Amino acid sequence: MYPSRFRYESPRSIDEAIALLQEGGGEAKVLAGGQSLVPLLKLRFAAPELLVDINDLPGLGYHTVDPDGTTRIGALCRHADLERSTVLPTRQPTMAAAAPLVADPMVRNRGTLVGSLCHADPQGDWASVVTALGGHVVAQGAGGRRSIPMAQFVTGPFQNALGYDEIAVEAVIPAPHGKPAGGYLKLERRVGDFATVAVAVAVERSHSVVTRAGIALTGVGGATINAVEAAQALVGHPLTARTIGDAADLAARAAQPRTDHRGSAEYKRQVVRTFVKRILTGVNEPTRKAA
Amino acid sequence: MTGLYEEIREEPAADVPVRRVSITVNGAKRTADVEPRLLLAHLLRQGFTLTGTHVGCDTTNCGACTVLLDGQPVKSCTMLAVQADGHEVTTVEGLAGPSELHPIQEGFSDEHGLQCGFCTPGMMLAAKALLETNPDPTEDEVRWALSGNLCRCTGYQNIVKSILWAARKLQSQAGT
Ligand SMILES: Cc1cc2nc3c(=O)[nH]c(=O)nc-3n(C[C@H](O)[C@H](O)[C@H](O)COP(=O)(O)OP(=O)(O)OC[C@H]3O[C@@H](n4cnc5c(N)ncnc54)[C@H](O)[C@@H]3O)c2cc1C
Ligand code: FES
């Protein structure tokens, strides 16, 4: 399979990349890891006139935690960089849990978190993680930079809020106020498959009382589901069997699964409930989690 | 030159720009003029006649086309050849010289790690990347590293054994 013809540019600076996107006037596409875009080009589901390859842009491969606790993930930080990260397990446990569950090792060596958010696949793993963590995307265009909260960034299946001449330069997770904990669990039929069901849970606690919580669901609706009520049920309380059970029930209710070849709607709902319980119980009893 | 376009049957139109790429393939510098839409797998196979890189699914699922890009396993069917410009690519042909076998190849031979052999180049390159960072992997770590490479024949058991065999051999070589 061959993509249709396009012009290819690999700019060395963001300004140059933005100028090229402007020149493309809506017929250009950004190429990051290519692990979603190249398959689409080969199937000719996408046929841009111009590809702006951002892989040669300097200084975008980072993932860092600022002194104030804000986490930033640059546009060229690969899934594999996050998988091997030494800072994430303690600073952003939900991200650390998700990274090895995205796709397969080769796709993780190329694909990027930011590209995954831009691709806005309703089945994508990172959208749930970033939603649960209350993150946002920083877009850069000719007029400068702007921050787009995750809830507004994805505007529909495979659609995002970027202007045609904007590049998503980083994803940002705000600093936790308490001690961050959480996880990501994914049910897949085989390695590299998209989620049958996946659940992202992120909580922050102060003196064992939950000060902030986020729960988001992958694969159980036409879009990433932000299970706000489920998360809210945890805030202001310590994690107990009862609060955990309530959150799990509310998350299962927020899911909108459909019966398909991956399983029945009722089964998927039950998996949501189980995953929320399992993650939060693991947070509560770290010794069990370590085992 | 024609070789590069063997599978894209249309000749490049006069106004289609080609780009000169220069890639270090198995240690030797190679250059080619390619259309940007040419995939790395095809440049390797048709352009450089390195047909050890197999194209199985062509949909980014099987890992048969795995090559090492600057030492990291990637799917060469899902990368444009122009993107490899200035980088190092290792294909299965680069594992060992013509008259010897790499320990990973010996392992596959000794432990019967292949049947039809279609997946084998990808498996061996994924294994090479693993053993370079983790010379003494557990069976689970081997399985994890191979989790993007599909085999329709062997059931994986002997592939895993082959790689563990190679790890032992490489370690004993390093020890001496
Ligand atoms: C076999 C296989 C299995 C997979 N399994 C999973 C999975 O289990 N879970 C999962 O979440 N994903 C999965 N993926 C998708 C993978 O995670 C991709 O890496 C990811 O969706 C896209 O990231 P990318 O960097 O490769 O983006 P690209 O493919 O380069 O781009 C994707 C889209 O986003 C746009 N874009 C990318 N970066 C930017 C930017 N910085 N600014 C503006 N626009 C941008 C592009 O123009 C394009 O439209 C899988 C892919 C494959 C091939
Ligand atoms: S041919 Fe590239 S992944 Fe199957």
Ligand code: FES
């Ligand atoms: S040996 Fe035949 S596909 Fe693996």
